[in-house]
Each structure stands twice: as structure tokens, then as C-alpha cells.
Amino acid sequence: MIVRIMGEGQVKVADSHFIELNKLDDELLDEMEGGDQEGFRRTLGALLEAVRRLGEPLPDDALEPSELILPPESASLEEVREMLGDDGLIPG
16 A cells, blocks of 8 residues: 655555554544544654554655555644544545
């Protein structure tokens, strides 16, 4: 799957990592629903780090369709909440 991290670029992540990323997404959604700003910040950082660690960056000039778009690490809980609605970052 191709993941875009807003402000950074695209990363190709093997589908075999979906379960790990989805677990972090579920945690992030719970923290958003509960208004847990500290937990949100920690889990968003962990999700972005996992994508960077597990994936291979695509060249800057590559324009592949992204199956998943993640906010930048600097995004606030409110900004991400507006982006997502109730769907979470990773389609289930």
C-alpha cells in the first residue's frame, strides 16, 4: 500500500504490516474520541514512525495514488478530527 505523510512524501508499505498500523490507528481514534491530547500526540508519532520504519520512501518525483494519507506530526487533535470524521486513518 502507498501511504502519504502530509508534508513529507510517499512511502510504500507492505500489506503484511496492515495489522500493526491498524492497531495504532484504533488507539489514535480512541484517544481522539476521549480528547486525550497527550495520548493522541504519542500515538500519532508512533504511527508515523511505524510507517517510516516499515516502508520504503518513494522518490520525490513519484506520483502514485495514495491509499492512505496521514497528517503531519505537528497536526493537532482538532485538525485530525476534522480530517477524518469517525473513520480513522486506516480504512477497515
